[in-house]
Amino acid sequence: MTRVAVPNFGNYTIPLAASVECLGAEPWCSMSTPETTRLGIEAAPESTCLPFKANLGHFLKAAQEGVEYAVMVNSVGTCRLRYYRDLQQKILDRMNVRMHIFTLGYDGFKPPLIRHFDPPFRTFLAGVARAVLKIKVVDLLELQAWRTRALELHPGDTTKLMHACLKELEEAKTVQEIRGLRRAIPGRFRAVPVEEGREPLRVALVGEATVLRDKYLNHNVEDILGALGVQVYNFFLLGLETKKIFHLEFSSRHSRRGRLKIARPYLKSLVGGHAIETVSNTIYSAQDGYDGAVHIYPTGCMPEVSIKPILSKISQDYRLPILNCSFDEHTSHVGIVTRIETFVDLLYESKNKAWSLTV
Amino acid sequence: MILRTTRRKAIRVEPGEIGIPRALYFFYHPGLWESFFASLGFTPVVSAPTSRRTVERAGRIAEAEHCLPVKLFQAHLHELVEKVDRVFVPRVLSTLDGHISCPKLAALPDVAAIEFEVEILTVDIDQRRKSLGDTLVALARSLGADRKTARSIASKAVQQTRSRPRHSSERRPSGDRYLILGHPYTLGDGFISGRVFGTLRKLGVNPERGILADPKMSDSLVKWDTMSRMYHELESIEPGQYAGVIQISTFNCGCDSMLLDHFRSVAMDKRIPYMVLMFDEHTSLGGVDTRLEAFVDTIRP
Numbered sequence: 001m002t003r004v005a006v007p008n009f010g011n012y013t014i015p016l017a018a019s020v021e022c023l024g025a026e027p028w029c030s031m032s033t034p035e036t037t038r039l040g041i042e043a044a045p046e047s048t049c050l051p052f053k054a055n056l057g058h059f060l061k062a063a064q065e066g067v068e069y070a071v072m073v074n075s076v077g078t079c080r081l082r083y084y085r086d087l088q089q090k091i092l093d094r095m096n097v098r099m100h101i102f103t104l105g106y107d108g109f110k111p112p113l114i115r116h117f118d119p120p121f122r123t124f125l126a127g128v129a130r131a132v133l134k135i136k137v138v139d140l141l142e143l144q145a146w147r148t149r150a151l152e153l154h155p156g157d158t159t160k161l162m163h164a165c166l167k168e169l170e171e172a173k174t175v176q177e178i179r180g181l182r183r184a185i186p187g188r189f190r191a192v193p194v195e196e197g198r199e200p201l202r203v204a205l206v207g208e209a210t211v212l213r214d215k216y217l218n219h220n221v222e223d224i225l226g227a228l229g230v231q232v233y234n235f236f237l238l239g240l241e242t243k244k245i246f247h248l249e250f251s252s253r254h255s256r257r258g259r260l261k262i263a264r265p266y267l268k269s270l271v272g273g274h275a276i277e278t279v280s281n282t283i284y285s286a287q288d289g290y291d292g293a294v295h296i297y298p299t300g301c302m303p304e305v306s307i308k309p310i311l312s313k314i315s316q317d318y319r320l321p322i323l324n325c326s327f328d329e330h331t332s333h334v335g336i337v338t339r340i341e342t343f344v345d346l347l348y349e350s351k352n353k354a355w356s357l358t359v
Numbered sequence: 360m361i362l363r364t365t366r367r368k369a370i371r372v373e374p375g376e377i378g379i380p381r382a383l384y385f386f387y388h389p390g391l392w393e394s395f396f397a398s399l400g401f402t403p404v405v406s407a408p409t410s411r412r413t414v415e416r417a418g419r420i421a422e423a424e425h426c427l428p429v430k431l432f433q434a435h436l437h438e439l440v441e442k443v444d445r446v447f448v449p450r451v452l453s454t455l456d457g458h459i460s461c462p463k464l465a466a467l468p469d470v471a472a473i474e475f476e477v478e479i480l481t482v483d484i485d486q487r488r489k490s491l492g493d494t495l496v497a498l499a500r501s502l503g504a505d506r507k508t509a510r511s512i513a514s515k516a517v518q519q520t521r522s523r524p525r526h527s528s529e530r531r532p533s534g535d536r537y538l539i540l541g542h543p544y545t546l547g548d549g550f551i552s553g554r555v556f557g558t559l560r561k562l563g564v565n566p567e568r569g570i571l572a573d574p575k576m577s578d579s580l581v582k583w584d585t586m587s588r589m590y591h592e593l594e595s596i597e598p599g600q601y602a603g604v605i606q607i608s609t610f611n612c613g614c615d616s617m618l619l620d621h622f623r624s625v626a627m628d629k630r631i632p633y634m635v636l637m638f639d640e641h642t643s644l645g646g647v648d649t650r651l652e653a654f655v656d657t658i659r660p
Contacts, residue, residue: 047616078462078583083617086580090621267469269450269483272462302613305424306466313473326424 001026002117005062005070005099007055008032010213011142012238014170015134020071022127023117028067032216036061041329043091049080050298050328051210054217056088063092063099071113074103078272079302126175132242133178134169139239140182141165144189146233149226150200153193159223161188200231201347204285206278207296208304211327212236218296218327219336225294228344233290235281236274253284266310273303282311286318292347293320294340299328321347372502374400377480378439378446381406382432383464384484386547387454388491388520392447395495395516399502404443406435409550413438414640420474427551427609427639428544429463436471445478446471452485455584459487461614492517534564535602535658540592540622541568542585542614545607545638552607554644555636558651564602581621583614590618593625602658603632605651610639632658 005028006016017027030036032054040057059070072088075081085103092099102113114124141162149158165185172178203225211217212234225232240254249255253262260270262280270276278295285293295311297304308324315322323343325336379385379392385405393403407413409431417427417434425433439446448471451464468481482498484491495513504512537559545551546568559566569592581587593604604626608615619635626633634654636647 045616045620047611049613049616052617078459078465080613080617082582083580087617087621090624094624266473267466269452269465269469271465275462275466300424300611300613300616302462303466305422306429306463306470308422308424309470309473310466 002069003028003062003067004102005029005059005067007070007072008036008058008214009210009238010215011138011166012135012213014166015131015138015238016071017170018134019127019131022119022124022131023114024119024123025069025117028062028065030058030061032058032214037216037329043095047300049301050217051208051214052080052084052088053329054210054214055084056091059088059092059099059101060095060097063097068099070099070101072101072103077270081273129175130178133175133182134172135238135242137169137178137182137185138166139237140185141169142234142237144185146222146226146231148189148192148194149223150229150231151194151198153195155227157192158189158226161192198229200229201291201344201351202289203230203232203344203347204281204290204293205232205234205236205296206281206285206293207274208278208298208301209236209241209274211296211298217298218325219331219333221294221296221325221336221340224337224340225344228341230344230347233285235277235285253280266314267307271303271306273301275303275307278304279307279310279314282314282320282322283318286314286320290320291351292343293322294343295322295324297324297326299326299331301326321350372445372480375402375445376404376443377401378436378443378477379403379405380432380435380439380446380448381408382435382548383428383467383544384449384451386543387451389547391516391520394519395499395512396447398512398515399499399504404439406438409435409548411550414550418640424611425463426612428542428548428612430640431548431550432467433474436475440475440477443477445480446475447480450481450483452483453487453584454484454491455587456486457578458582458584458587460584463613491520535655536565536567536600537655538592538596538601538604539566539568539607540589540604541607542589542612545609551609551638554647555605555607555651558648559605559655562652562655564655566605567601581618583618586614586618590622590625593622596629596631598629598631601631603634603654605654606633606635608635608637610637 002025004020004025006013006020008031009016013029017029020027036057037054039060040053043060044053044056062070072085074085085101089101104111104113145158145162152158168181172181205212205221213236222232222234243249244254244256252258259276259280262283263276267276267279282293311322314320323339377396393405396403413431413434416437417430420437421430421433436446448468450468451460453459468479472479482494484494492513495516496509499509499512500506539546539555541552556566569589579587579590581590606619606622608619623633636650
């Protein structure tokens with residue numbers, strides 16, 4: 001069967017892989033590793049953003065393993081993401097790597113991707129249904145894990161359970177299996193022994209999507225915060241994002257219009273990338289009573305860097321502490337851990353909470 | 360506070376002094392905004408040309424991860440705020456039909472309003488939807504001019520942008536021709552590119568700047584407006600027309616980081632020597648001279 005490489009998108013790589021199955025092809029995916037990142041850094045122009053390098057490295061690794069096709073999202077926005085596919089293709093061609101990267105964009109009636117593979121209609125629909133369900137399951141898993149990890153009595157329990165569930169999800173082949181898993185998840189997380197009666201700090205994670213989701217690129221910020229007894233909320237949930245892209249969300253704060261409305265006092269235009277999301281989510285988290293926010297973005301990210309002054313203004317106006325963390329290939333893990341620990345210390349201090357941690 | 364012009368709402372502002380930072384969009388159409396505001400009865404105050412002191416100020420106040428032009432913009436604004444209490448900061452979304460501008464320009468008015476205690480007069484410049492002339496008419500109308508005056512002011516301003524010569528540098532009869540590529544705001548800012556032009560002239564060659572012209576654009580993968588101008592300039596070079604191409608880039612420029620490698624391959628296909636000079640606030644001008652001398656020496660027959 002033809003193999004198709006899918007971009008790495010943290011835990012959402014699993015639904016992405018499932019969506020490739022709807023083409024009647026076999027997905028190739030893996031998590032980012034130092035090796036794939038190194039491949040990308042060597043091949044990419046020096047000052048491109050980290051997601052570009054990671055993604056390119058990922059595809060190069062796939063090509064080394066004999067995969068000839070890849071899929072990449074296609075943005076129509078103003079940020080660098082718009083050029084990812086075309087430039088990656090050019091770089092691969094120049095390196096004499098045999099790989100064709102498909103976009104999801106339209107070209108006539110059918111996207112070229114579907115025209116090329118031309119899957120039977122039933123395979124296609126079943127694949128799409130599985131992918132959508134898997135996205136929902138990952139969303140649910142994430143929500144459960146963020147809540148449980150902050151309160152777990154034995155450090156690592158939640159992460160272990162999360163990995164087990166993800167593995168199961170990856171292997172689930174039928175809609176019934178996925179539905180069953182989805183029903184079982186809340187019970188499994190309830191079974192994790194937690195500290196009763198403690199109200200954890202709540203910290204919002206906002207910023208650029210790839211770095212927010214890819215746990216290797218962001219040095220596993222969610223786990224670092226969780227281990228410090230903080231309940232995180234990562235504002236990039238693919239389920240909501242997909243709804244936004246397909247205009248299925250009309251008036252809530254997740255819709256395009258809702259976000260613009262929330263961000264309006266500070267930002268009156270779409271800047272590109274996820275800038276408007278970052279601004280509106282930060283305002284939302286301040287209004288919702290979060291104790292702090294961590295702004296995560298790749299170094300030099302055009303939209304996110306442009307709105308940094310806006311975030312500091314929001315921070316002042318709403319008295320919401322915000323930690324800016326920019327990530328590139330030289331970011332030191334220990335540095336990130338130290339900064340986050342200090343940030344959390346300050347949050348505890350400002351909340352006058354007793355320092356009771358199980359670390 | 361942001362004064363934003365829309366079709367429905369006129370802004371009631373008394374004509375007075377208006378600050379125009381000598382950075383970014385100022386260089387897209389040099390002279391346009393001064394003459395436009397002057398003919399509306401305002402007194403335009405343009406910040407002084409970039410100097411070492413501006414760069415130091417930029418380093419002090421600007422966001423560390425921005426590119427040099429945006430940092431300089433902030434410094435120019437900072438300088439103006441000390442002099443005037445109203446500044447013009449348009450939101451540049453596109454300056455070319457079918458293209459988009461760098462995303463950093465889209466957040467400028469909002470960020471300026473947050474960082475400085477000053478009235479910001481702004482207008483959306485989006486030439487995908489509205490020509491520059493129409494934008495100017497709307498702006499003039501919302502500033503209180505009647506329809507006829509607004510039209511004549513706008514058409515005069517647009518005429519003036521068109522009548523600019525394509526290559527501003529004087530050409531000497533002998534010497535190799537070198538094409539200098541860059542964004543309007545890097546080529547226009549004497550602090551960034553002035554040394555390049557000066558040194559090349561001293562070396563006895565003719566530097567020529569591209570980009571200000573509006574060539575017929577074919578569809579290409581390059582969607583950023585200024586990058587697209589550079590790309591088409593580069594694409595349209597005939598063999599032997601230029602001895603070399605010098606690309607002026609600034610550190611952490613997102614557009615350049617993506618596309619310069621592509622430009623290099625275009626130049627390589629045409630067998631034209633291509634060099635990238637990267638500028639930031641720490642660039643040593645002596646180093647620039649050395650690189651230019653070496654580049655010219657290797658090309659010179």
